[in-house]
Amino acid sequence: MDQMRTFTLRGMEFSLPETAVRGGLGKALESGRYEHTEADAVERHLVEGDRFADFGAGMGYLCALAARRIGAVAVTGVEAGPKTIRLARKNLQENGFGKVRLIHGAVTGEGETAAEVEFCQRQAFWASSLRNLAQRAGRDLPQSVPVTQVPALPAARLLDELQPTVLSCDIEGAELEVLRADMPAALRLIICEIHPALYGPEGTRQIFDALARQGFAYEPEGSRGATVVFRRIGSP
Template identity: 40%
Template sequence: MDAPRTTDPAATEAADSKPKFIRSRGLRFPYDTRIINRKRRALLHSDTYELKESEAVLSQIRPDDRVIELGAGMGYMSTLMARHLKVRDIHAFEANPAMIPYIRAVHAFNGVDTVRVHNALLGETAGEVTFYVRGDFVASSMADNLGDKHGGVIARETVPVRPVAEAFTEIRPTALVCDIEGAEQHLIPLMDLSMLRVAILELHPQVFGQDGTRRVFDAMAAAGLTYFPRASQGKVVTFRRGW
């Protein structure tokens, strides 16, 4: 007869306290239900989370690029670039202060130390804005008129705005990765795009319509960046300097 099993309370507590992860593309993401809801969990498990943007980034970003990422989200793209592409110089901007500890945790758990995380927005001039944190952290934004959607507003935070010209002069990026929920129509024309080799954007025409889309394309064309269809899918568009 087998000896009866004994339970070591200390061992049980240690096992229960171990962080749980969702794995995606070989990367590890702490399972925080405020950030990873059922839909995101399924997408992460199937390696289809931000699929179009991921494919563009993996095919177009180079290890020697200096990347500026606007809208860092849960740290997915910056971790993907650092781990899979070995990019050594990434500046990730995220407005939502509730996401910053999670992004840093994602980087730490994946051994990423080449990303500088900025809790700030870029704009024309320096200042501050009110940011509305929602129960679903990823759905937080500067909009205060969404009612109880996405878990409702659970906090109001003051977020600094940095002049975009200052940030570009300081970082001198060669690559831009941008997903900022429609603000790109105003921000892209303010940028000095002349230093970029490539730009990968998720457009939001449902927010700004045809006029906003045209403003983005016109700004890219004026800077010598051409729409690159082979690395574009739907609302994710890529612009390159030279083919």
């Protein structure tokens, strides 16, 4: 059984396997700067009455921050990694947010028609991704990295079901396809980590253009580096 380590982030405690705490991740957790730009954006923009969805929930950190602000029943996390979603559920329960809804599966764009997709579950969960994205980026896949079939969740259908007002999206490059989906009319804000190393400036432009066509514009408050906030024009 993996030995667990516990870290304090913004007054909450999160546990994860020792095997996952490597390199930059360990330093970020120890310093409290893990996903700090996304966390800043969540705390800055979420207001009472919001419904929050987190695509790529990881260990449950942003879901916990959102639940603390707007209540657990208004929060849904979606996570592809079978081990990672169990970790998220444990962390949320231990922080008192057991009513957060967690959905297991990989969010996909409209071009994906399969019921399941291949997912690479790395020990460092934050680097896990769909297998086809890793191959497209030319990343070598060590034999030690298990590949598993996970449910494919079409973004348009998922967004229509959840009807979030705020969406967080950190899905290791899959955002290039996912953010082309039709966004619900209620969605007012998107917090996204983009991955230009996977799809270059052309892919980044496609994301901005796709969201602009649906009335979203760059929001400087909360945006920093690869973390980009988009606000629907005319929304509060």
